[in-house]
Amino acid sequence: MQLKTSLRQNWLANIRGDLLAGLVVALALIPEAIAFSIIAGVDPKIGLYASFCIAVVIAFAGGRPGMISAATGAMALVMVTLVKDHGLQYLLAATLLTGVLQIVAGWLRLGVLMRFVSRSVVTGFVNALAILIFMAQLPELIGAPWVVYAMVAAGLGIIYLFPLLTKAVPSPLVCIVVLTGVAMALGLDIRTVGDMGQLPDSLPVFLLPDVPLNLQTLQIIFPYALTLAVVGLLESMMTASIVDDLTDTPSNKNRECVGQGVANIASGLLGGMAGCAMIGQSVINVKSGGRGRLSALAAGVFLLIMVVFLGQWVKQIPMAALVAVMVMVSIGTFSWESLKNLGKHPPSSSVVMVATVLVVVATHDLAKGVFVGVLLSGIFFAHKVGRVLRVDSESTGEGQGRAYTVVGQVFFASADNFIASFDFKEVIQNVHIDVSRAHFWDITAVNALDKVVMKFRREGTAVEVIGMSEASATLIDKFAVHDKPDAVERMMGH
Template identity: 65%
Template sequence: MTLTERLRVYTDRFRAEWLGNPRAELLAGLVVALALIPEAIAFSIIAGVDPRVGLYASFSIAVITAIVGGRPGMISAATAATAVLFVTLVRDHGLEYLLAATVLAGLIQIAIGSLKLAFVMKFVSRSVMTGFVNALAILIFMAQIPELVGVPMVTYGLVAAGLAIIYGLPYLTTAVPSPLIAIVLLTGVVWFTGTDVRTIDDIGALPDSLPVFLIPDIPLTFETLQIILPVSLAVAIVGLLESLMTASIVDELTDTTSNKNRECVGQGVANTATGFIGGMGGCAMIGQSIINVKSGGRARLSSFSAGVILLFLILVLGDFVRNIPMAALVAVMIMVSVGTFSWSSVKNLAVHPVSSSAVMVTVVAIVVVTHNLAYGVLAGVLLSGVFFAAKIAQIFRVRSELSADGRSRRYIVEGQMFYASVEDFLAAFDYREALDEVILDVSGAHIWDISSVAAVDMVVLKFRREGARVDLVGMNEASETIVDRLGEHHKPGALDKLTAGH
């Protein structure tokens, strides 16, 4: 390949990954930036810090992950999932410890990505993913309820008008994202009519200066590490969990793939840098990512511009942003909630296996009750593991064939041998049968763990104790390796140990 051809390949790759459709990317970034402002302020309040901490974080994380992250078009910023983890730390030790914990969380994420541990996402089942999405949709909707309770009646009219624009405008034109039009029109109506409704200015003050580099003012002692490490670990793990699941969802929405290990590193770099400019930790946001994708954002430019426009809006156009009615943003977030929820999963409850439906419902219930996505996903993964083990154990069986002279019996083991199938395996043998030879044929089985190795040892040694010769045949290479390494029946004195034990 010539130098010119290489340059053309790199140029095409850059355009596809970074620019996409520049006009659509920039408009999507604007919509996302407007939606980020109230959420960043709200998450700051949740964590117990000044609104600028969340706003600076959203700017920094969005820009940095756009550059070094592994999923183009995904939006990362300050989030509720990480904000709730800082509450106790801020209350007991103050803002500086939050910043230090954010830096350390980022370093942990960089280590996880560098060690290529993102593969653990493979163990998150489809049912868990669906439960995660549905729970998040419900949480997004629930977060809008305070803006709809005890408010002037005109607020409901504004929300209804916003939804009508959001869902109706695409039938006329898709040149401009309908959520952006809804925000601009409703803001104009409220401003020109002087309608007294709740605005962004009522949530908290916007910053009026650029963020500056600073080192958290904390003592560099082992005691400090003990204080921030548990929080940093929680933020790192929860942040990566939500980010990787969001990346998978964006993969599906855009029919593209992403580099999950690079995303881990990107999230870590973003959090580390954010902690040094006075921002709180964050991660990917499924709601904002869906807004971005539905508004036409596919490339890195959309997420990069979202962060830059966010900073521009709060510093230069602060007077306009302060007057955006919350009703307009509520309409946008309701659209996100409705679009995020997997409505087909409700219909599929009667069709899918009970175990899959139970996992999905469990994830939703735990997340909605605890408002913690990590708890729900962890419970779902564990429950999926239990159901999978039970299902695999059910297809395990042992059958036997007696020789013509009645002196030899071949036991044929089929299926997966692991801790859940050990009981059925041990119950399949008659040790009192007078045999000269027992053949244990495992050619149709796979021996997975120490529990199944111990069970094989027990069967072989018990038959030997009864005077029968035992041949273990048909092991595949992996089974033979684990049996040779962990088994006891082929070692000197193994029968004596069994006899002594009984």
């Protein structure tokens, strides 16, 4: 019963919307797959086969219905050196290993690591991608004849105004069909999909990479495969989170990791390059009405049918029409609200978002941008939590003792403040340190407590630490030295 419900919900609940959205996505995938193949330094059919294969496999194996995966620019940038130095066969071998590593990541449940990526990083990632998508269209516009600008403007007009008439047909599809018809009818001399590269005229065939199976091959492909696996999962997890927000539905991140791996293994065996989820295409899919797994399957199948059997027609599609669609994606992907929030949100959040955007746009490397964003988020978080620590004190025993109460988190960022909160020069007989409302997190915190106890003992003051939580006590018992023999001598270096 549950299987039947899941089947209906994921495959049959939105048949018309999924099929039409899949057609739009397939049309938009063609020039991108060709362009990414050119970036990677391989034949256009390598990217097209990869996009068909990954889109179809991920429809069944992925953890996020409605998300589109195919050959991507982020992955293509990683492959350039491998292809240049060792050739296509080593790229196919690296693609297979990438898939294996991604499946292992899914089995290890590394999808949960997405919870460590803050909302500011995700927003920065999305904004950077929107900028990169727009920048990728500039070569088609710079130095182009005026008719290209007129076609792009007309395409954007159709995309944004046609839904006012009816939403039965996705406006990006109408844009592509109308502009192609106009270009063919008027015989316009402008760039078309056919000018991007030779389209394949046959179905992909199963093959194993022609590389020697030895340690040297592994040494060559492993660094690239590991980078591809990380970049692919990072972009896929980010895209899944964005589609989750767009559709207000959850997704299985660990299943998505495994699904991406299975799709890349299938791609490598059919002569395709490694790929991952595509934010731009996923946004096109969702905005065009795609919601279920059928949309990804339809995108892959339509893509193959169009490039192999309808290649003569697909070649006629003007690039201006696809530029208009991608500009729409860029505008729709960018979080315009984040610009308004720059002044409203805490400065640390804004810095993280802007830094993520700048690094991604500057390096064209999504992984580096996210790494910088996560690193800055961690630093700002540690700084904030470190400042929350408070140590109160009051005199006891008619001035002969003092009771300290520690409230907050003691770790590497707050350890110095913790030590500075105690008065070691006060002439008293005993000190009580109540840590029942504190937590000691790391070795730095343990070392800080050691220093406090040692300094008091060196001044001849008896120290008692009370209220230690079970988790803190486990760490203290294992690593602290203040309760060990000859602790004072060791601590003071005597």
